Amino acid sequence: MPNKPSSKIEQALNLDYKTEKDNIWLTSQNSLRKLVGILGICLPVLLFLVLWIDAGYTCPLFSISHYYFTRSCGVFVIIVSLLAIFLLIYKGKEPVDFYLSSAAGLFALCLLIFPTDNISDKCNDENYLYSLTILHESKFRPVFHYVSAAIFLSCLACMSLFLFTKSNKSPKLRGRQKRRRNRIFRTCGVIMVLALLVTLASPLKIISNDIFEKYHLMFWMETIAVESFGVSWLVKAEVILKG
Secondary structure, eight states, X not given: OOOXXXXXXXXXXXXXXXXXXXXXXXXXXXXXXXHHHHHHHHHHHHHHHHHHHHHOOOSOOSXXXXXXXXXXXXXXXXXXXXXXXXXXXXXXXXXXXXXXXXXXXXXXXXXHHSOOOOSOSSTTOTTOTTOXXXXXXXXXXHHHHHHHHHHHHHHHHHIIIIITTOOSSOGGGSOHHHHHHHHHHHHHHHHHHHXXXXXXXXXXXXXXXXXXXXXXXXXXXXXXXXXXXXXXXXXXXXSSSOO
């Protein structure tokens, strides 16, 4: 019986039923890239939507990490855990790809194990009704959390800037689409670095916490960084600018 032609969904997901039967989908590098890109782009959007639907809260929290203490906790833990696992098993084309993605995956797990500081310091705080979890006070935990988050994003920025742009061809011999993709990789990498630098302005007291809270700067900078790395990985998977 002849094989049926692959559906559009199977083609988009690189589902191949014509090779070894015991082969799994995630052995494809492009499958991992697509998943990492999609999860990165969806993370801040889903966190905001779940809290809005559940508690009717329509303002961003201080940071993406603070959604850990709300009903969006499940979304935060699941997506970051999946990102960590996919980054840990991603091989890339050279050893440096593996080491950088593994470091990003490891520190993604660290920022889950060591959550940020509490939204409120008491239960049933009428000023923060969306806050459902309170952890014991710790000076180490939130600091290590933000260090882990910074390393996580820095590794992804380095991959976008220096690894995704590599080619075995000289710049003059690279195709038009490759040159376009490289511009996107560099743009996403620079945006991630700039967003990360802005987030560091708060703990370094360069910008006051009042300004960060008033304009939700931490949340928006983290969102911009996460969206940028999501776009970068989708471009690497050639979901965008294929060829």
